[in-house]
Amino acid sequence: MQGTNLDIAKIQLLSRKRQTAIAILGVTFGIAMFILMISFMKGTNEFLLEAMLSSTPDIHIFNDIKTDYSHSITDEYFDTVPHHLAIVHHTRPKNIHKNLKQVNEIITDLKNNPAVTATSPLVSSHVFFNCGPVQLNGVVEGVDIKEQAQLYDLANKMRTGNPDNLLSADNGILLGQGLADKLNVQMGNSVTLYTPSGKFMRFNVVGTFQFGIGLVDNIKAITNINNVQQLLGQDHGYITDIQVKLKNIREAGKQATLFEKRYGYKAEDWKSANSSLMATTVVRDVLTYVVSFALLIVAGFGIYNIMNMTIMSKMKDIAILKAQGFTGKDIITIFLSQSLIIGVIGSVFGIIAGFLLSYAVSRIPFPPSDLVSLKFFPVLFEWRFYILAVGFGFITTLIAGLMPAIKASKLDPVAILRG
């Protein structure tokens, strides 16, 4: 019996080739566009996230400036005189040391922590970059370049030169591309760094890097750890930051809180360090899904309309079939299988078209830009999107076919036969 119903469904579909083709195209288009949209937008998000991560450590431990200076007077008053009240108005910072104490102990402890894969000490300082009349403020980071390589892939972000140049060159420095452009220096030129306290040192530019984030590329310079210590006039134990790479990046927030408690210094995870970018990522994610599902729903309405029209034009046939003993269930089977056939064929074509379109977009060269280092438009190929698209396409066609089919099954044949 099912065979007869499917036969009827098939013959009706084939005899209305054009209408069937249009319905299939509707599904194909909806699914292809959904896949393209979601792959492209997710690819963009992924790219931005990666750019963010490539310049931010998972957790960053540093000595935050505190505004609680009570300890500066406790020794003087409370140790000797009990129950004494002292009021101090508007305390000022005094002898602020930005360095971390017991750096080696902390690093050893971190290296023994199973959640941590790599650590790297860092000395960072605000500096002025001087090259002739141009004076720019920025940040210099003194790093152990070999350990730094474990944290992020600097070698791949280089526009000119090589991170290893720092090891061989005397007073070598790597500049952000934006910074180098503003200073108008290239590899081989020299640049002078001034600290806020007035000390200065000459460096040789041995490379430029570009992370694709203006905030980094326009202000940051990287050199050896001892160079910065020398610039600041500090000893070899002077370390201001520790960068930590975790096994599981999602645990960053939790681990940061633990580190803060354990070591008594500020520990910032990558999410809070990039909170504004994270917010835009969330907005973009929501936008992606809203637009993509809107596309599928529009396609669904298209299918609904076509199925509805088909059934309207088949009213007489439905009445004939019913008069000959076909039940409401048979009618539903006939029309539902028609829309499912349309849905399945449309979905298959949609997946193929969606993949081809996504692939085409991923081969479009990205317009060259100083801020973003992208060769092609970012597209993420992930099978989950395809499953999602097919699942949604299938459900949409099912509903779009089911509603008019149920309506048709309830039709009173006499109402149609009587005219």
Next chain:
Amino acid sequence: MKEILKAENLHKYFHDPDEFHVTNNISLAVNESEFVTLIGKSGCGKSTLLYLLATLDTDYKGRIQINGTTVTGMTQNELARFRNEHIGFIFQFHFLLPEFTVLHNVMLPALKLNKLDIGTIENNAVDKLDQMGMKSYALKLASKLSSGQQQRVAIARALINTPSIIMADEPTGNLDSVNTGIIFDIFKNLAQQGNSIIAVTHDKDFAANSDRTIEMADGRIHQSINNQKPV
């Protein structure tokens, strides 16, 4: 003689646009192998009565029994099954499925009934078409035939499940005189073969050839005439 169809006290109302009493307390019976025609002016309720008897319309008061089974009160699905097996219905406008071949159209009710294998059904369908003189058109699309040919196919379709009763709603109403003559002869043959037939018609000659003619007026049975058995 066995009563193949029995209707008691049928009342049917149309509610739209105004309340209208279409069939008023109609009772009738059709015997086995009897050829009954229903005549009457337009709007007298004869087609409506036929739809009630054919179980296509269930919104009525009264009781209908076909081949010993009370069909009043059956669910839509039970009725569909019952129609499939026991009633062969012929419409004024042939009502074939246009995308299907002639043979497929005839086979469909049997395929739905699903009592025989497909080969037997096909042989039966070809036999019925042969009986209607339509065998050579078996593989043509239904929409390619003329009205008269389509009506002959529709009759073949009505016969495919060897129904207890054949019901026809003005089977010649849409045909020219030549085709009317052909359909006429077919019905005569069917009656001679012992089929129970109830047909609505406008055609006096057609009615005169049946065993009994029931004339309707204003929703009631006006008179019942016994004709001479056709030779």
